[in-house]
Amino acid sequence: MLGQQTAADRMDHIPFSGIREIFEECDRLEAAGEDVVHLEIGRPDFDTPKPIKDAAVSALDSGHVHYTSNYGISELRETIAAKFDRDNDIAYDPDQEVIVTTGATEAILVSVFAFVGQGDEVLVPNPSWTYAPSVRMAGGTPVSYSLDPETGFQPDLSELRENVSDRTELLIVNSPQNPTGGVVDEDRIDTLAEFAVENDLVVLSDEIYEKILYDDSEHHSLAAHPELYDRTISVNGVSKAYSMTGWRLGYLGAPEELIDPIIRVRQYTTTCAPSLSQHAAVRAIGSGLHEPMVEAFADRRDRLLERLDRIPGMDCPVPSGAFYAFPTLPEGYEDENEFVWSLLREKNVAMVPGSVFGSNGNGRLRIAYSNSVERIDEAFDRIEAWLADQ
Numbered sequence: 001m002l003g004q005q006t007a008a009d010r011m012d013h014i015p016f017s018g019i020r021e022i023f024e025e026c027d028r029l030e031a032a033g034e035d036v037v038h039l040e041i042g043r044p045d046f047d048t049p050k051p052i053k054d055a056a057v058s059a060l061d062s063g064h065v066h067y068t069s070n071y072g073i074s075e076l077r078e079t080i081a082a083k084f085d086r087d088n089d090i091a092y093d094p095d096q097e098v099i100v101t102t103g104a105t106e107a108i109l110v111s112v113f114a115f116v117g118q119g120d121e122v123l124v125p126n127p128s129w130t131y132a133p134s135v136r137m138a139g140g141t142p143v144s145y146s147l148d149p150e151t152g153f154q155p156d157l158s159e160l161r162e163n164v165s166d167r168t169e170l171l172i173v174n175s176p177q178n179p180t181g182g183v184v185d186e187d188r189i190d191t192l193a194e195f196a197v198e199n200d201l202v203v204l205s206d207e208i209y210e211k212i213l214y215d216d217s218e219h220h221s222l223a224a225h226p227e228l229y230d231r232t233i234s235v236n237g238v239s240k241a242y243s244m245t246g247w248r249l250g251y252l253g254a255p256e257e258l259i260d261p262i263i264r265v266r267q268y269t270t271t272c273a274p275s276l277s278q279h280a281a282v283r284a285i286g287s288g289l290h291e292p293m294v295e296a297f298a299d300r301r302d303r304l305l306e307r308l309d310r311i312p313g314m315d316c317p318v319p320s321g322a323f324y325a326f327p328t329l330p331e332g333y334e335d336e337n338e339f340v341w342s343l344l345r346e347k348n349v350a351m352v353p354g355s356v357f358g359s360n361g362n363g364r365l366r367i368a369y370s371n372s373v374e375r376i377d378e379a380f381d382r383i384e385a386w387l388a389d390q
Ligand SMILES: Cc1ncc(COP(=O)(O)O)c(C=O)c1O
Pocket: 042, 102, 103, 104, 105, 106, 129, 174, 177, 178, 206, 208, 236, 237, 238, 239, 245, 248, 249, 250
C-alpha cells in the first residue's frame, strides 16, 4: 500500500472539501434508503429550462461533438460579450477578451494560477466560498478580510488595509455572496477601487450569482468601475441562474493583457468547455429563462426566514442575493460542526457548518434554499422536533 508520504507537500494544506464531505455522507444515507433533506449544496433543484436542453440536443444532432477553440466557440463568446455590455456595462472584445471555461470553478483556478506564484498573498473574503485551496495549490497564501454581518456583509476596508502587504498579488471579491447572501454596495466598490489601485492589485470578481437578487438590491460589476476595468477579471457562469450545475459551463472576461497568461494556463487544464454545453449556453445567456426560478428562490427565502425566526438564537441577516442564508446556531449550541453532524445523523437534514467558509463562520450555519418550500418546511419540522427533544 502507498503511504501518505507519496502525496505532494502542498496537499497538507488542501483539505477534503467541507461541503463535499456532507454531500458524500448524504449520498451514503440515501443509498441506504434514508430520506435526506438537502439544504447543504448550492445546486438548484429545477430542471434546466427546455429551450436550453433543446439547443444541446440540436447541437448533438448536428455533430458538435469535438474539441472547440480554447477560448470557446465564437457564437458563445459573442453572446457573452453582448451580455457583459448590456447587463454589466463592460466592453470586452469577444475575440480576445472572453474565455469560456469548464464551470466558474475553472475560471477561478486558471486566473489564480496565472497571477499567483510561490509566496504571493491573495486577499480572500472571510467567510467565502472555497477560493483558498486554489490559492494554496498555486503556491500562494490566502490572507482573509472580513465581511461584516452588521453591514449586510460588506467588505471590511480597514481589515483590507491592515492585511495587504508587498507580497499581495490578487484581491478576490464575490457578490452576490456565497455563503452569506450579501451583495456589495456600489459605494463600497468605489473604496475597493481606490484600495486596488493604491496597492496595484489584480482583482478577481466572482459574479456567478448576479442574476439572483431580491427586493430592491442591485448588482454592480467591479470592472464597470473605470479605475478597475484594466485590472479586473470578471468571472461568471450559467450553473446557478439557469439551473445548469451539471453542464459545467463558466466564463471570464478581462482586458487582453490579463487574458494572455490566463489562456496559456487554460490550454493545459481542460482544453475547452464541453461542446454541447457551449451551444446550450448560447441559448441560456440573455434569455430571461432564469426569472421564474429567481421568483421561486424569493419565496423560499421568505419561508426559510419565517422558520428561522421561530427558533430562538437563529439570527439571520436577510439575504439580498444568491440562495444562501447564514444564521447563528440555536440557543444553547456553540459548535457548528457538532450541530450539523448530529442533525444529519439523527434527522437526515443536511446543512454546512459556517466554519467551512472561514473563521467568521464559527457559530453559524450555511443553509442553501436551492430546495423547495415543502422540503424547507420538512427540514424545519424535523429540526423543531429534534430541538424539543434535547
Ligand atoms: C461563489 C461561487 N463561485 C463559483 C462557483 C462555481 O460554480 P460553477 O458551477 O460554475 O463551477 C460556486 C459554486 O458553488 C460559487 O458558489
